[in-house]
Amino acid sequence: MEESNKSSSENERLEVLKTYKMYIDGKFPRTESARYYQPVANDSSLGNVCLASRKDVRNAVVAARSAQAAWARRTAYNRAQILYRIAEMLEGRSQQFMDELVRQGVASEAAEFQVAESIDRLIYYAGWCDKYQQVFSTVNPVASSHFNFSTLEPVGVVFAVASQACPLLGLVSLIAPVIASGNTCVVLASENSPLSAITFAEVLATSDVPGGVVNILTGRIEELYEHFSRHLDVNAIACDGLGPELNTKIKEFASENIKRVKIYHQDWAVEATANPYLIQDFCEVKTTWHPIEQITETGAAY
Amino acid sequence: MNQRQTAMVFNSPAIDQVGVVERAKRFTARSIKSEAKMRGLEMVLSMIDLTTLEGMDTEGKVKQLCYKAQHLHDSIDGLPNVAAICVYPNFVGLAKRALSGSGIKVASVATAFPSGNSSLEIKLADVSMAVSEGADEIDMVISRGRFHRGEYNFVFDEIAAVKAACGTARLKTILETGELGSLDKVRLASDIAIAAGADFIKTSTGKIQPAATMPVTLVMLEAIRDHFQKTGLMVGMKPAGGISKAKLALHYLIMVKETLGNDWLDSEWFRFGASSLANDVLMQIAKQRTGAYQAANYFAID
Numbered sequence: 001m002e003e004s005n006k007s008s009s010e011n012e013r014l015e016v017l018k019t020y021k022m023y024i025d026g027k028f029p030r031t032e033s034a035r036y037y038q039p040v041a042n043d044s045s046l047g048n049v050c051l052a053s054r055k056d057v058r059n060a061v062v063a064a065r066s067a068q069a070a071w072a073r074r075t076a077y078n079r080a081q082i083l084y085r086i087a088e089m090l091e092g093r094s095q096q097f098m099d100e101l102v103r104q105g106v107a108s109e110a111a112e113f114q115v116a117e118s119i120d121r122l123i124y125y126a127g128w129c130d131k132y133q134q135v136f137s138t139v140n141p142v143a144s145s146h147f148n149f150s151t152l153e154p155v156g157v158v159f160a161v162a163s164q165a166c167p168l169l170g171l172v173s174l175i176a177p178v179i180a181s182g183n184t185c186v187v188l189a190s191e192n193s194p195l196s197a198i199t200f201a202e203v204l205a206t207s208d209v210p211g212g213v214v215n216i217l218t219g220r221i222e223e224l225y226e227h228f229s230r231h232l233d234v235n236a237i238a239c240d241g242l243g244p245e246l247n248t249k250i251k252e253f254a255s256e257n258i259k260r261v262k263i264y265h266q267d268w269a270v271e272a273t274a275n276p277y278l279i280q281d282f283c284e285v286k287t288t289w290h291p292i293e294q295i296t297e298t299g300a301a302y
Numbered sequence: 303m304n305q306r307q308t309a310m311v312f313n314s315p316a317i318d319q320v321g322v323v324e325r326a327k328r329f330t331a332r333s334i335k336s337e338a339k340m341r342g343l344e345m346v347l348s349m350i351d352l353t354t355l356e357g358m359d360t361e362g363k364v365k366q367l368c369y370k371a372q373h374l375h376d377s378i379d380g381l382p383n384v385a386a387i388c389v390y391p392n393f394v395g396l397a398k399r400a401l402s403g404s405g406i407k408v409a410s411v412a413t414a415f416p417s418g419n420s421s422l423e424i425k426l427a428d429v430s431m432a433v434s435e436g437a438d439e440i441d442m443v444i445s446r447g448r449f450h451r452g453e454y455n456f457v458f459d460e461i462a463a464v465k466a467a468c469g470t471a472r473l474k475t476i477l478e479t480g481e482l483g484s485l486d487k488v489r490l491a492s493d494i495a496i497a498a499g500a501d502f503i504k505t506s507t508g509k510i511q512p513a514a515t516m517p518v519t520l521v522m523l524e525a526i527r528d529h530f531q532k533t534g535l536m537v538g539m540k541p542a543g544g545i546s547k548a549k550l551a552l553h554y555l556i557m558v559k560e561t562l563g564n565d566w567l568d569s570e571w572f573r574f575g576a577s578s579l580a581n582d583v584l585m586q587i588a589k590q591r592t593g594a595y596q597a598a599n600y601f602a603i604d
Contacts, residue, residue, distance in 0.1 A: 058595055065597075233597035256594065 020194065022050050022218055023201030025063035026211020031056050031219070039192050041105035049194050052219030054227040057186070060215040061233050064157045064184040067212030072154050072182030080129035083176060086207040087122035093203065094119070097168060097196060104167060104193040113269065118172040121274050125176035132181065132279045140287070147290040152283035154182035155260060156235035159228040161221060163240045166268050167193035171200060173268045174238055175214055177278035183236075186215045186228070194218040221246065229253035229261075236260040236282055312454075312493040317485040317521055326516035329557040339552065340590055343583050346551045347374065348382040349569045351409055351540065352604065353577050354389060355416075355508065364393045368400035370604045375584045378591065384580065385569035386439060390415075391428060394435035409439035409474070413464060416478075416507035418443035422460060429467045440464070441474045443507060444491065446481045454494055461498035474502035474540055479518045480510040488518055492525035502538035508575065513543025516557060523561040536565065542575025548586040551579060577604060 021028040033053035038045045050056075071079075090097070094115045101111035133152055142148040158178045163170025167190040178185045189197030201216045217224075221242065228234055229250045237254055239247055239261065247263050254261045262281050266273045334342065352371050354363060364387075371384045386407035389397050397408045410432035414420035429440055442464045448456045465473050475495040479488050495503050503522055506513035519541045526537045539558070545551055551574060558566050566572050581604065585596040 061595065227595065230594040231597075232594055232600060257597075 017047070020047060020049050020198045020218070022052065022056065022060075023198065023204070023214070023216040024056070024060045024212075025067075025215065026205060028201070028205075032059070037220070039104075039194060041103065041193065046104060046193075046195055049218050052188075052217040052224060054224065056217055056219070057224055057227045057231070060186040060217055061157060061159075061228070061231055063212035063215055064186050065233055067210055068154075068156055068182075068184040071179070071184055071210060071213050074182070076130035076133065079180060079182065080126045082208050083122055083126035083129060083180065086203060086209065087119045087126065089203045089207045090115070090119050090122065090200075093199075097199065100195050100199055101168060101193075104195055106167075106193075114166065114169045117269065117271075118169050121169070121172055122176055124274050125180045125279070128177075128276050128279060129180050132276045135276060136280055136283075142289075145292055147292045148287065149290070150285050150287040152181065152280065153286050155282050155284050156183060157233060158183045158185040158236045158238060158282055159231075159234045160185050160187045160238040161225075161240055161242060162187050162189055162197065163268060164190050164192065165241060166190075168196040168200065169268045170240060171197050173266075173274065173278075174240060174264075177276075178238065178282050179209075179213055181279050181283050183282050184213045184215075186217065186234075188221060188224065188228075189216055189218045191218075191220055225250050226253060229259070230256055232257050234259060236262070238262045238264065238282070240264045240266070312490060312497065314486070314490040314493045314525075317489050319485050319517075322485060322517045322520055326520045326557065329516065329560065330553045332553075332556050334552060334556075336590060340587065342552050342555055343548055343587050343590075344382055345555065345567065346548065346574065346583050347580065348385060349573050350384040350580050350583075351386045351388045351542070351573050351575045352384045352580060353387070353508070353542070353575055354604075355411060359390060359393065361393070361396055364389055364396055365400055367604060368397055368406075370580075370602055371401065371406050372404050373602075374580060375588070375601060378584070378587060381584075381587070385573055388441065388575065391432040391435065391437070394432050394437045398436040407438040408436065409441055410435075410437040411441045411443075411476075411507075413442040415441070415443055415476075416509040418445050419447070422463060425460070426463060426467045429464055433467070433469055433471050437471055439472045439474060439502075440468050441476055441504060443476045443478060444495065446478055449482070449487075449491060454490070457491075458494050458498045461495055461500060465499040472501040472538075473499065474504045474538070475500035476504045476507055476542075477522075478507055478510060479505050479514075479522075480512045485517065485521050488521045489525055492522045493529075496525060496529050496537050500537065502540050502573070504540040504542055504575065506541075506543040506575075508543035511544075514541035514545055514575075516553065519554065520557060520561065523558065526566075527562055530562070536571060538571040538573065539566070540573040540575055545574055545576050546578045546582060548579070548583040551583065580604065 021030050031050040031052050032055045035051040036048040037051045097115045098111045102108050137151045140148040160174045197216050204214050230253045251261050354367050367387055371387050374381050383406050386409045387397055388409040391410045391412055394408055394410045412428040412432045413425035444457050477491045482488050492503050558572055581601045584601055588596045
């Protein structure tokens, strides 16, 4: 803040500061609760950031649900194109993301690495969009006259609690595999470093990602976990880097409608943390029994 | 009597459009506490005309709707039934049998719904068919084309003729406000319908956008109020189309209470014409009872 004041007095121009709002249904609303908090980095405030309430969770889940069917209906190829497009947009704004990460207390080299790795990760999952199905689907041997095969389907709406420590790379590393298969998601950004998440939302908004496919909230996990883990319209939860107590509570609430809960404690900087199993984590297996002629009688085979 | 004189006989006041919109907006800013909200939601349910008016309606669909009207959500105890179901005339007999003994009324659209473009004879035949099949209520449409040509006498006479054909069935008169153009016209049409003997005035067919809005409904409620103050006779109100959320329905109830008073807060005098509103209200009631946000796929399709 001090720096910006000085520069503005020299230039005799007031710097225009960005209002960091949330990202719901392709729009940037403030929280309905009108509350805010002030995350701190390097002993200075990062600004007034929306403190999401349970009603913001509700609104974001409604947006994610209404976007889900259409997103899953898109061809895998088209989802890949869009993920690739996100990477392109991020590349063009990498300097902004680096500066912002540094502002949030990340060392400058680490910031550069995080941005580059985030872009690469999006490309990586863009590539997987039309390939994971071939890897994970199976044709199953059965002892009856059926052609039996299993394929993956997206679970639906995923609520993701993004990494505290890794504000950009952690966020991207969860969002990309979740939406690659046709899920939509609501993401709770890092509480102490939420700025990158909101700026990433600006990238999403200009990347042909339909509104509602990714929704980003800023706020406190303690206030919100009960509401999203008990929400009947949330199909799966991804928790990154939460304490064991919180994870247990979330699992307990999630059991009310047997939601899938995936717990991660990864160092996302490690390249091996990007893998197609993360896509599989948010897919259900659908098995089809297709009646066929008695293949053993006729000698036919597949 | 020429047209100008007719309009003067009704003596409809000019409507302050800006004022009405402002006034209608205020009804949405009331604080409703949870106990009052629960009672309000149950009241909304009891006022719904569960509606199916599609070209693709089948006997199965109508039977299903009648079942739904009597079993809104069996896992919640003590829910009221809806007020009525609303179908095309050829399904009235079927609906009447399916609902016998339930106390739920059968409403039928008639008079060449939704356009109203036909001869008076055909319209009356349409009404007679529905009435002879046992319809408790008839929803007619006014001739908007004639209305716009200034043939108010014609519109008046037509409503009066249909009212006579209804016998004991109650008559709801659809103004199709989305085609009337201005709030002044809405007020004039309301006054004509009331004077011609309508038991209810109704905003829309649901086939034209915009359908029911709060300002339009307010103008109609004020016409009812003025008529009541002049004559002491009550007329019912039915907004229809576009009301699909519980919260909006509560706003309407507040508007009715503050414009007409408690006497109208009864399914005898106020109805919602809606197909998807019931499920949203049920989801809100379930949320209040269980504390968990609900998902649409736990509720019956209607």
